């Protein structure tokens with residue numbers, strides 16, 4: 001019996017969410033609050049010559065106008081190349097130029113139109129291949145951070161493991177293909193929003209719809225030139241993140257600056273158009289993959305050339321590119337690898353983190369190619385995976401340590417559940433099945449030399465507990481997972497746990513929601529804090545029950561002696577005993593965890609940057625209408641290894657959401673762009689999946705026990721979205737015999753490919 | 762132009778002075794402090810602002826407040842039957858894990874309620890239709906559809922009590938789930 005884990009418990013924030021009580025940043029209305037709006041560049045690339053704000057300031061109701069030159073101009077970011085508001089240059093359509101605060105949104109908008117900006121329009125470049133050519137417009141000035149400013153290359157990651165030449169020499173066959181993936185947006189239904197409050201004592205409080213309050217605090221403090229104690233970032237409920245809210249946004253910066261200037265609270269909420277077109281995107285990529293295999297189907301060498309379009313600013317781009325070699329080494333046993341990747345600036349909207357962090361792009365290419373290899377060698381895709389899957393105990397060529405791995409079982413399970421092998425290649429024309437695999441991290445040590453989290457657990461005299469953690473629930477349910485971990489460790493029912501999270505002034509530090517790290521890393525910290533509290537609790541109970549603490553267990557709110565089962569006490573009785581007879585303090589547990597991993601070595605790409613890895617396999621079943629080119633995903637079966645499943649309902653929720661996201665990228669989502677202008681910045685034309693378009697979804701949990709994970713758990717937030725596009729592309733091939741190498745798989749591409757093949761209308 | 766209107770929201774009567782061009786959504790959120798209806802797009806696409814006007818489903822971002830003269834508006838805040846009794850859809854959403862980030866949830870619930878009022882035991886197709894104008898980016902919809910499908914099971918259940926619902930685990934909840942299949 002467990003107290004909490006493995007149970008399908010309702011989320012601890014669900015009640016607030018179904019009653020409308022849950023408060024998101026845009027729901028905050030403070031007395032005297034002003035509304036902020038941003039003036040954005042209409043040009044893809046231009047020098048700012050002059051900004052005249054006089055007319056805007058004269059408009060009744062306008063309280064402040066701030067331009068880049070009024071601010072510190074300090075650049076921020078992982079590899080700093082971006083300012084809160086642009087000063088000298090704008091680099092994409094939508095780049096932030098000025099911010100206005102006014103008594104209402106309409107006045108603020110009106111004021112934007114009254115700001116006169118003199119631009120010198122510069123030539124712009126929108127294709128990374130052109131941007132890399134000599135003589136292309138230079139987007140960022142040369143600096144120590146930039147690999148080759150003249151060719152707009154922000155970062156090059158060039159690595160090799162093993163002996164690539166010898167590897168290819170062993171190969172009986174060499175396959176070479178190029179794949180492309182498109183720019184897609186997180187399209188969280190909550191647009192970015194920030195409310196800043198300034199107290200005249202010189203302190204900023206920012207309520208931000210973000211995934212990483214502690215990192216945003218650092219960036220905000222640095223750019224405002226204030227100590228960390230004077231900047232408080234609070235994460236309210238957040239309406240989805242997926243990587244799109246893990247950096248300081250111009251909304252955060254501008255709300256803070258405007259609040260400081262006016263002395264009034266200021267809210268900046270993006271419109272849907274701003275959220276779609278000016279925040280962050282998944283990087284478009286072009287991936288050339290050369291793979292050597294033996295006649296028997298073993299992958300012996302791989303060479304990958306990758307062009308990753310950065311857009312105008314780095315965001316998390318350098319780290320994403322730096323992670324990509326890992327995505328090739330971890331999933332399949334590949335002894336010899338050569339990776340050469342370029343992160344290239346263009347005058348398009350900036351790319352950055354998005355569920356999977358570069359992994360979905362690599363996986364689309366690699367698992368599409370695996371499918372091609374299977375067909376060419378006459379080995380079925382399941383068998384081909386079995387010949388190459390990663391196993392527990394492996395150390396990858398770049399020194400990732402695979403402690404637990406259920407990938408082989410996941411492949412078996414999806415095969416069994418879908419009868420894959422008996423159907424692959426045998427279904428009637430227009431119907432197909434496709435297999436793909438994926439993995440992801442449980443943390444990532446790269447940005448900082450640590451990957452840490454801390455927690456405090458306070459026990460109350462009625463047997464309830466408060467858990468304080470910096471971890472940021474952005475919808476994935478980390479408050480619930482962490483509360484369950486605390487409940488389990490303490491042995492008290494889950495509903496007695498109250499979570500206080502993600503407030504830089506109140507809660508201990510956590511780096512935030514990214515890299516599927518929260519359950520693992522914050523979970524570890526919470527477990528240790530709860531264990532610390534529990535040991536004090538059992539001390540008190542031991543005194544009360546006159547038995548040594550080692551003899552006691554705490555479960556479901558009752559502390560009981562193993563030796564003398566008749567001796568027991570309620571948790572609250574033990575806490576009260578501690579208060580009455582202890583050192584005068586209530587029970588307070590502290591815990592901290594810094595993943596025992598290596599920081600990514602940027603030169604060699606080596607290091608075990610994550611404390612564990614989650615794995616999965618997926619089978620897509622599709623129907624393709626050869627008349628219309630329309631693909632319908634009928635069923636999606638996912639088998640997943642996320643260690644010990646803490647809450648099966650929450651896990652299925654992550655799987656199903658990931659399938660939707662992956663299917664969106666595979667089939668629907670894309671932007672039309674003209675010289676950097678996004679032509680479809682609305683959810684009507686940027687199409688994401690709707691309820692009626694979803695396949696039936698089955699989730700098979702393949703349990704492994706990850707020794708390092710809290711109660712054996714691993715992360716589940718990202719890895720299921722990673723194989724989805726390849727699984728669908730492979731199923732489309734199985735259905736109609738055409739391979740689409742570039743996402744999304746649209747009807748027109750299918751029809752063109754069919755007609756090229758001489759099939760169809 | 763400023764005009765006075767009177768309307769009822771969740772059973773409470775209001776006399777308001779509004780501008781002609783203000784949307785019902787902005788009036789609810791900024792003026793009445795009812796922030797349950799969300800602004801996901803402000804253009805009638807995402808469904809996050811769904812409310813009921815005189816019992817019919819409407820998008821508050823596309824409705825001018827001025828049009829609501831004399832109307833009865835219900836938002837998600839008015840969905841529960843009392844502070845101690847949830848609407849079955851709410852209990853079902855909680856129970857089946859149909860809310861993740863929750864930003865689409867108020868709109869989903871109001872769209873689902875329009876269906877529930879007509880047909881508490883709808884088919885999947887009817888559910889897909891009913892929430893066809895509501896985008897959820899987190900859940901992949903499966904648990905939302907399931908929650909709507911099985912909401913009727915919670916009618917007259919002890920689990921409509923929010924406290925009981927949040928403490929429901931193990932047998933009782935499983936039993937209910939079984940019943941609902």
Ligand code: FES
Pocket residue numbers: 799800801802803804805806807808809810811820821822823
């Ligand atoms: S906010 Fe009304 S439909 Fe999106």
Ligand code: FES
Pocket residue numbers: 189239240475859860861862863864865866896897898899900
């Ligand atoms: S739960 Fe996040 S959008 Fe639906």
